[in-house]
Amino acid sequence: LFSSVNGRSNATIDLADRGLAFGDGVFETLLLAQGKLPFLSLHLDRLQLGLDGLHIEACRQNIQDQVNQCLAQTSKQQFLNGIVKIIVTRGQGRGYLPQAQTEATILISAYPLPELQKNYQRDGVAICICQHRLSYQPALLGIKHLNRLDNVLAALELRDKNTVEGLILDDQGFVAEAVSRNLFTVKDGQLFTPDLLRGGIKGIMQGIVVEQLAPQLDLSVNTGRLTPQQVVNADEVFLCNSITGIWPVIRIDEQELSPGPVTQSLQVAAQKLSASLLENQ
């Protein structure tokens, strides 16, 4: 529906772009709702962390300007709800060592939400535990970079197992995240979410739950390591991201779970927050 490369609409990327050659860049996938991006500044913060971590220089204002250009275009087309994706790569160049004067490539695109995720918020989802484990790489911790084969290989297992999501373990066998979402458990009225110290991406919605929604509801949140058995034994389990919100988990492999009151109250709080962000933007 919309795409731009360094501000030029419908431009294409060079075959020598380092994003394609090496996955040498970062990205963000943002919810477009009512023509607005309610979590834009949080996404830009995480993008900046990743750019710093990879030593890629790209001007935040420049990125934001190109996002605004995208919003202007999609609004004109009456495309108000969907996804806006930002990719920033280190730019063009051959060989692993970048040229010192390489200019970053900024790609903005907008496209519709996938169709199938309609009733998962209400009905919950069945998930599996993936066999594929996260790579261990301390230098890339927390960076939403373009080296995403871990998530792709885990996602391939969902097809075989006929589930819409799956938990990915870190190299030591602790639960880190789901393929496209973060994980929370509820046990004895307390929230728990993995600390992601050996892999996985700290989610925007995960941060909102921890820092805004849980305090609002007087829920305490613990972070740390979580075994698959601890997840299966939790009172409630839910997945979340900023695109599709909070999904209750109703089955993990063979183990049935019920959606519970804590998950439900967080869903209500998340919807209220989204509504107020959209109103005030």
Next chain:
Amino acid sequence: LFSSVNGRSNATIDLADRGLAFGDGVFETLLLAQGKLPFLSLHLDRLQLGLDGLHIEACRQNIQDQVNQCLAQTSKQQFLNGIVKIIVTRGQGRGYLPQAQTEATILISAYPLPELQKNYQRDGVAICICQHRLSYQPALLGIKHLNRLDNVLAALELRDKNTVEGLILDDQGFVAEAVSRNLFTVKDGQLFTPDLLRGGIKGIMQGIVVEQLAPQLDLSVNTGRLTPQQVVNADEVFLCNSITGIWPVIRIDEQELSPGPVTQSLQVAAQKLSASLLENQ
């Protein structure tokens, strides 16, 4: 000088290609010499291993046909010496889970050799030991995939240290490879090269040294783990890849080394092999 996407010359790749979005693909970088690709079949074998490992379906004959089309074009342009790069991605698609019917994207490009690597075969190179260590991911071992941030981050150190190559250690601190090359040491007349069981890519030239050149010269080759100290204490150290051949190492960080007779005899043998491959192709 030449580029094609799925057989169409000067085509561009889609912004939704999974190669860009996730590094979801594999690649090979081939020496073009006298209008020929002396190691083509070895590269296609490794490419196929990677495609199988990532569960990407792409027809080898199709890839080979597009490489041949590239060679026909570059010959017409009298571009006879340089690099031909093959990238195969899983194709287009949004989200980590690929659509079942996704068609792979095959990208072929040809471009000149970098200028600066003229006298390294003769004079040797000074290298460093990089701080950045390889990711540990058993599921991707040996696959020359597009998730190459490890090599990029290690390469960034070369700029600061002003060396043309650097050794990368695996997560356990053993020497795995160099940024764009494989490593051999010579000690007491025997060759040693890392077994790459925790990361790194088995090189085409590394394989040729082990399987063809060393036996020709009655040299035994051992593989296994190698500490940085063992490398520094070796009688001779050399790096190799199929583009730039064998480079003697003359300094590692502060430690001076001398190019030696074993490295030199392997260089002669490699040049003879290349010449005979080019003659018989």
